[in-house]
Amino acid sequence: MKTTAELKAEAKAMLKGRWGQAVMLNLIPTLLTVAVMFFVVLSGLIGFFIHGSGDGMVASVSEYQQSNASSGGTGLVSSIISTLFMSGISWTYLDLLRGERTKIEPLKDAFRGFQGVFIVGIILIALLTNIFTTLWALLLIIPGIVKSYAYSQSYFIYYDQIQLTDEKPKVLDTITASRQLMTGHKGRLFWLDITFIGWYLITVLTVGIAYLWVAPYISATKAAFYNDLQKNS
Numbered sequence: 001m002k003t004t005a006e007l008k009a010e011a012k013a014m015l016k017g018r019w020g021q022a023v024m025l026n027l028i029p030t031l032l033t034v035a036v037m038f039f040v041v042l043s044g045l046i047g048f049f050i051h052g053s054g055d056g057m058v059a060s061v062s063e064y065q066q067s068n069a070s071s072g073g074t075g076l077v078s079s080i081i082s083t084l085f086m087s088g089i090s091w092t093y094l095d096l097l098r099g100e101r102t103k104i105e106p107l108k109d110a111f112r113g114f115q116g117v118f119i120v121g122i123i124l125i126a127l128l129t130n131i132f133t134t135l136w137a138l139l140l141i142i143p144g145i146v147k148s149y150a151y152s153q154s155y156f157i158y159y160d161q162i163q164l165t166d167e168k169p170k171v172l173d174t175i176t177a178s179r180q181l182m183t184g185h186k187g188r189l190f191w192l193d194i195t196f197i198g199w200y201l202i203t204v205l206t207v208g209i210a211y212l213w214v215a216p217y218i219s220a221t222k223a224a225f226y227n228d229l230q231k232n233s
Helices: 004-015 019-051 061-097 116-139 141-150 154-165 171-181 186-194 197-205 211-232
Strands: none
Touching: 004 061, 004 186, 004 211, 019 061, 019 211, 061 116, 061 154, 061 211, 116 141, 116 154, 116 171, 141 186, 154 171, 154 211, 186 211, 197 211
């Protein structure tokens, strides 16, 4: 198994000469995410002023609940869309690491997860893993976190199975395969995430601008992690 330093070095070596393409690949979902967040905030403000009462513009309890339900639904849709984008982006880095392609096509690769052969499976994986993780988190926070790491490789496994067999695997089988693959390795991935904390701080200090470069680095390293797991499983 490769160390965290080796996985990061592999990711940086793969991105060398491709940083411009990688930034453009990440720019599309970033702009769409910002647009969705702006829409949610704007909708909330409009709803507040429309439904606010004259005495201080305080919304009624029912209006407040409806607003929360609407925000929750928007948040779920936003999360699924983000997952579709990040899946396609991660698969692109995985192909590059494996030498199955030599360049990034930002406009095409950003939407790989939205292709007909992938989209339904990715959405179902996102929904089911979210439900499972939430149920585990109801017991205690730690089990929920552990399970989120156990299910983390589902999207890579789903992609690989389709590439190898030209058939869509069962979603529950994919999640189970991820859980089995991650046995004994959840701590490694957790530590890998910890090592990126400094980069997240830089992202905050640059008001999110640095994330255009940080995100490809993190995604490529996560792809290297999965590729290493598969080679040694």
